[in-house]
Amino acid sequence: MIELIPLIGCIFISFVIGSNDASNALSICIGSNVVKFNKAVVIFGLFVFLGMIAQGEKVMKTVGKDLLQVNISILGVTLIVSALLIAISNWKKLPLSSHQVIIGSLAGSGCATDIAVNMSSLVKIVFSWIISPAGAFVFALTFYKIMERTLSRLPLFRLEVILRILLVSSGMLIAYNTGANELATVLGGPLYAGLITTQQASLVGPLLVFLGAVLLSSRVIETVGKGITVLDPFSGFAAQFGAATSVLVFTSLGMPISTTYCIIGGIVGVGVLKGMGTVRFELIKKMLISWVLTPLSAFAFCFALTKALQYLPKLSAWM
Amino acid sequence: MFLKKILSYGKQEDQVIENVKKHLQLLCLAFDSFCSGIKKNDSSMIREVIDLEREGDSVRREIISTIYAGAFLPYLRPDLCRFVETLDRVFDSLEDAALNYSDVVLPEQIREECVRVASMNTNMGEMLALSFDAMVNGEDLREKALAIRIYEKKIDDIKFSILKEIRTIPVDNFWQGRTLAEFVSDLTTISDMIEDATDYLQIINISMR
Numbered sequence: 147m148i149e150l151i152p153l154i155g156c157i158f159i160s161f162v163i164g165s166n167d168a169s170n171a172l173s174i175c176i177g178s179n180v181v182k183f184n185k186a187v188v189i190f191g192l193f194v195f196l197g198m199i200a201q202g203e204k205v206m207k208t209v210g211k212d213l214l215q216v217n218i219s220i221l222g223v224t225l226i227v228s229a230l231l232i233a234i235s236n237w238k239k240l241p242l243s244s245h246q247v248i249i250g251s252l253a254g255s256g257c258a259t260d261i262a263v264n265m266s267s268l269v270k271i272v273f274s275w276i277i278s279p280a281g282a283f284v285f286a287l288t289f290y291k292i293m294e295r296t297l298s299r300l301p302l303f304r305l306e307v308i309l310r311i312l313l314v315s316s317g318m319l320i321a322y323n324t325g326a327n328e329l330a331t332v333l334g335g336p337l338y339a340g341l342i343t344t345q346q347a348s349l350v351g352p353l354l355v356f357l358g359a360v361l362l363s364s365r366v367i368e369t370v371g372k373g374i375t376v377l378d379p380f381s382g383f384a385a386q387f388g389a390a391t392s393v394l395v396f397t398s399l400g401m402p403i404s405t406t407y408c409i410i411g412g413i414v415g416v417g418v419l420k421g422m423g424t425v426r427f428e429l430i431k432k433m434l435i436s437w438v439l440t441p442l443s444a445f446a447f448c449f450a451l452t453k454a455l456q457y458l459p460k461l462s463a464w465m
Numbered sequence: 466m467f468l469k470k471i472l473s474y475g476k477q478e479d480q481v482i483e484n485v486k487k488h489l490q491l492l493c494l495a496f497d498s499f500c501s502g503i504k505k506n507d508s509s510m511i512r513e514v515i516d517l518e519r520e521g522d523s524v525r526r527e528i529i530s531t532i533y534a535g536a537f538l539p540y541l542r543p544d545l546c547r548f549v550e551t552l553d554r555v556f557d558s559l560e561d562a563a564l565n566y567s568d569v570v571l572p573e574q575i576r577e578e579c580v581r582v583a584s585m586n587t588n589m590g591e592m593l594a595l596s597f598d599a600m601v602n603g604e605d606l607r608e609k610a611l612a613i614r615i616y617e618k619k620i621d622d623i624k625f626s627i628l629k630e631i632r633t634i635p636v637d638n639f640w641q642g643r644t645l646a647e648f649v650s651d652l653t654t655i656s657d658m659i660e661d662a663t664d665y666l667q668i669i670n671i672s673m674r
Contacts, residue, residue: 301603303482305474305673306538313538328664379538380673 147223149218149341149364155225159244159332163234166322166357170405171317172363181314182363189322191356197325197397199348202399205330209248210338212267212400214256222334224251224456227448242440245331246275250444252335257445258452273416274401275437278392279411286388286415293384309379316383319390323405326381327393329355331402385412407437474601477536481545482601484528489594491521495559496587508655514563518556523611525553548665555658559586563650569644572634578627582620582652589616589651589659596663606663611661613663621623624653 167272171193172186179188210216228247235242249271256263280421297305342350389408398401410433493515502510528549534541571579596609627649636642 277644294674302600302670302673303478304603306541309673311539378672379540381541 148222151222152218152225152339153341155222155229156332158356159248160329161230161320161358162229162236163244163324163328163332164355164360165356165362166236167320167328167355167405168247168359168363171320171324173317180229187356187363189260189318190359191352193318193321193339194325194329194355194377195320195348196326197354198329198352199325200322200455201326201397202330202348202351204395205327205402206334208267208271208335208400209252209331209334209402210336211334212264213249213271214261214263215260216307216339217333218339220252220255220259220261220452221332221341222340223255223448224335225332226246227251227451230446231444234292240436242436243406244328244438245402245404245422246441248331248335249402249445250441251448252446254440254445254450257451258449258456263370266330271401272441274399274403274457275407278396278401278403279407279414280393280397281387282385282408282411283415283418285391286385286389286412287419289388290381290384290419306379306388309383310331312383312387312394313379315385316390319394320386321403321437323390323397324355325352327397327402328405334402368420381416385409385416389413391447397428407433432448475536477531477534481531481536485549486522486523486594486633488524488528488549489590489597491517491524492559493503493557493590493594495521495556495586496590498585499559499563500580500583500587502563503571503576505584508567508578510611511566513564515560517532518560521553522557524551539671541673544669545663547638548669549663551658551665554660555655555662558651558658562648562655565644565648565651566651569641569648572631572645573650574628574630574634575649578623578630581650582627582656583625585591585616585620585651586655586659589613589656591668592616593659593662596666600666606670609665610663613660617660620653622658623651627653 155285168187168190170181172190174185198376214220225248228244228251231251232242232244234240249268255266297308297384300308329351333342333351336342337344339346384407389405389412392408393403393405410430414430437455495514498510498513499515501507502514529546532546536542537545592609592613596606596613597608599609631645631649634645636645
């Protein structure tokens with residue numbers, strides 16, 4: 147029965163990833179009428195599945211084994227707290243990285259019990275959080291420069307067609323990263339705690355993300371994609387693809403990193419090329435505060451909760 | 466099939482480009498009819514403008530609805546819509562000028578100047594159509610935009626001389642004077658709108674780069 151607690155948290159977070167991240171990957175495909183919503187969601191689900199089976203293993207190992215030896219009790223607290231924090235951030239529309247919440251929560255729960263947190267692994271993860279947006283910055287800058295020298299010379303409507311293809315491929319890469327990194331971060335714990343098998347993680351995880359995308363993402367996608375919204379596809383692609391490339395590189399290294407922060411790194415990269423005036427430093431400041439506060443608050447919350455649970459007579463045995 | 470779809474312009478995009486060309490063609494025809502109409506004082510040619518405007522209206526509606534149905538990337542859509550709506554405003558002003566012309570006897574003192582403006586408007590319309598073709602083919606728009614700006618400046622100068630002249634023309638009643646003033650106003654503001662449409666074309670052309 148107690149196994150159900152982490153599984154509920156895991157199901158909820160996977161579902162939320164589907165509803166939130168599908169719009170990042172699919173808005174342009176649907177908005178530019180390349181594919182209809184139903185087909186696009188199926189393609190998204192396929193790429194999430196592909197990412198999960200092709201490269202999910204490394205990130206799952208980092209989160210579920212290298213960082214600390216997870217058990218059901220730690221995982222229960224971690225995933226329920228993470229799910230709650232993610233739900234609150236969605237409700238209050240606050241920027242929050244699910245990776246940082248999960249890693250912060252795991253470290254907090256681990257420190258509150260006797261289980262040793264592998265500091266070298268934690269430092270590597272935190273270092274990846276710093277380096278990955280910088281990597282996205284460099285990739286985006288490079289892609290933008292290349293595109294400026296090649297694509298911008300094409301006739302407008304030809305350029306539009308090529309950008310559409312590039313944006314679709316970038317969306318697919320983001321879907322792939324969602325499976326290989328984001329979903330793997332959520333499922334790493336349950337897998338190494340013995341709650342699910344690799345096959346179950348590879349099949350049920352992408353299915354939950356797919357369901358989240360099918361049931362809850364359509365309105366956001368329609369608003370962003372179909373509406374007459376201001377999206378600069380040229381710099382948007384450079385920033386998005388730079389971010390996706392950076393996430394892919396870190397996924398190959400088994401590091402759980404945030405796509406959102408990488409996209410911000412990419413946007414700043416393009417912004418710097420277009421002139422510092424285009425970079426909204428106020429927004430970057432907010433994101434930096436969230437970047438620091440998210441893992442710290444998740445850590446503190448989980449640490450306190452795990453300690454409190456240890457003092458409850460009935461639950462102390464479980465902890 | 467999926468690859469073919471994303472590698473081609475797309476049916477909707479093709480439809481929009483063809484319809485914008487058709488819209489511009491109708492506008493050029495309307496300018497031509499109007500110019501010939503006031504040169505020859507032929508009311509049937511002037512009435513043709515009203516029919517062409519109605520046809521242009523239905524083409525505009527088709528373009529806008531195709532764009533809203535998902536043609537082109539979202540980023541391009543607002544400026545494309547603005548361009549098409551500006552063309553519609555040009556059509557409306559031309560129609561108003563045609564209607565006012567039918568209700569008024571154009572005084573000889575300003576007839577020649579009005580014919581010159583109508584003829585320049587026709588040239589501007591053709592230049593605008595050429596600019597759109599140039600944008601589709603990836604050619605430079607600067608020279609065509611410059612030509613349109615020069616025409617606009619010339620029309621502005623003529624407008625002031627017409628306004629100066631018109632004040633000395635005696636009118637029988639208020640409505641005759643008002644209709645004449647409105648005719649001159651409609652005829653001479655068309656060039657400003659064509660200049661606006663050219664600006665939108667240039668914005669569209671550089672916005673994706």
